[in-house]
Amino acid sequence: MKVNKRILAQAVGGVSALAVVAIGCAAWYVYEPEIPKVQRPAKSSFDLATVARGEQLATVGDCIVCHTAPVGAPFAGARALPTPFGTLYSNNITSDEATGIGNWSEGAFKRAMKSGVARDGSHLYPALPYEHFTHVSDEDLQALYAFLMTRQAVSQKAPENELFPGLGSRPLLAGWKMLFLHQTNFQADKSKSEEWNRGKYLVDGLAHCGGCHTPRNLAGGEVTGHEFAGGVAEGWNAPPLDASNPSAANWTEDSAAQLSPNGL
Ligand code: HEC
Ligand code: HEC
Numbered sequence: 001m002k003v004n005k006r007i008l009a010q011a012v013g014g015v016s017a018l019a020v021v022a023i024g025c026a027a028w029y030v031y032e033p034e035i036p037k038v039q040r041p042a043k044s045s046f047d048l049a050t051v052a053r054g055e056q057l058a059t060v061g062d063c064i065v066c067h068t069a070p071v072g073a074p075f076a077g078a079r080a081l082p083t084p085f086g087t088l089y090s091n092n093i094t095s096d097e098a099t100g101i102g103n104w105s106e107g108a109f110k111r112a113m114k115s116g117v118a119r120d121g122s123h124l125y126p127a128l129p130y131e132h133f134t135h136v137s138d139e140d141l142q143a144l145y146a147f148l149m150t151r152q153a154v155s156q157k158a159p160e161n162e163l164f165p166g167l168g169s170r171p172l173l174a175g176w177k178m179l180f181l182h183q184t185n186f187q188a189d190k191s192k193s194e195e196w197n198r199g200k201y202l203v204d205g206l207a208h209c210g211g212c213h214t215p216r217n218l219a220g221g222e223v224t225g226h227e228f229a230g231g232v233a234e235g236w237n238a239p240p241l242d243a244s245n246p247s248a249a250n251w252t253e254d255s256a257a258q259l260s261p262n263g264l
Contacts, residue, residue, distance in 0.1 A: 030174040032121040035111065037103040040095060046146040054147025057140055061133070061206040063148075066090045076100070076154040081127050082234055084220065086163035088127045096153040109145045110138070114183060116173070123173035125161075126180070126220065132208035135186045140206070180221035212238035 058064065067090045069078045077092035077100075092100040101109065101119070108119040116130035117123060124130065136144075161168065186205060188197045203209045212233035214222040223229075230240035239245055 030171045032117045034121040035108040035119050038105045040097055040102040043150045046150055050143050050146045051150050054143035057144050058147055067093050073154040075151055076156040078158045085167050088125055088161050089158040091158050092156050093148055094151050094154045095149045096155050099155050099157045106145050110141045113141055123170045129208040129211045131181050134183045135205035213241050
């Protein structure tokens with residue numbers, strides 16, 4: 001009996017020690033520091049060619065679609081995004097200091113895009129597709145920053161998110177990221193052409209095609225091994241983009257450019 005008790009005590013002790021370590025690790029991962037505010041950079045401090053490239057990249061990333069309300073100013077946010085977990089509202093990403101990202105440094109912007117962490121250190125919901133944006137190069141993020149910081153500042157605060165009870169806690173997102181956010185830089189495949197690699201870089205990163213066209217699991221993560229097998233976006237079916245596409249007519253390079261099979 002005595003021995004059993006000792007074994008039990010040891011086991012309990014061991015488990016608690018493990019729990020303390022686990023909580024410690026989790027807290028370390030959950031905690032992200034605030035990045036201090038900066039003076040809003042003067043529009044003239046950005047190079048025009050970089051701003052123009054940022055504009056093209058913002059189009060590829062569809063920033064305006066999620067960050068503009070139906071009758072709102074471009075990039076001023078407050079667009080409702082229904083998700084299986086409740087409704088999220090996009091933020092204002094104009095250069096307004098009080099309600100936008102006017103006093104975010106370039107570093108704070110890059111961290112949001114690559115790690116899904118806001119300037120104040122809180123975790124962002126993956127409705128901002130950072131599991132894809134994380135693959136965008138530093139240079140492209142710099143151009144996007146230059147483009148956004150030279151937009152008209154608009155004062156508009158997004159409404160509070162309306163998530164189901166229990167899901168509104170941002171620290172929980174650290175766990176989601178541990179499972180689904182793979183922060184790797186784009187690796188070119190040397191056996192493929194430059195054009196193919198450029199396409200893959202855009203598709204996997206900024207254009208986040210898989211964000212809608214890859215099925216998701218119950219936790220909202222994209223199912224690995226089923227890339228582009230078809231998904232759902234805001235209640236719309238996003239058809240498969242692989243060979244299983246049920247389209248009766250074959251897609252060609254030209255028809256894909258016009259987004260209609262066989263140019264129909
Ligand atoms: C599919 C919709 C979607 C797209 C596309 C999208 N965003 Fe967002 N973004 C969001 C949502 C929703 C949030 C707020 C997330 C939250 O509240 O945690 C957000 C938050 C942000 C934030 C953090 C702002 C803050 O104040 O915390 C930045 C920066 C941002 N997005 C930049 C961009 C840029 C740049 C692009 C285009 C390259 C882009 N987003 C494309 C939905 C989107
Ligand atoms: C915000 C979600 C979303 C993103 C991101 C997205 N798509 Fe789609 N896509 C859709 C939806 C929804 C449809 C179906 C539209 C319809 O039914 O009219 C669609 C349709 C298509 C079709 C037509 C397929 C068919 O069989 O009719 C192609 C091709 C396509 N998308 C390619 C892409 C590519 C390439 C990217 C990345 C550059 C991309 N999509 C990014 C949601 C998305």
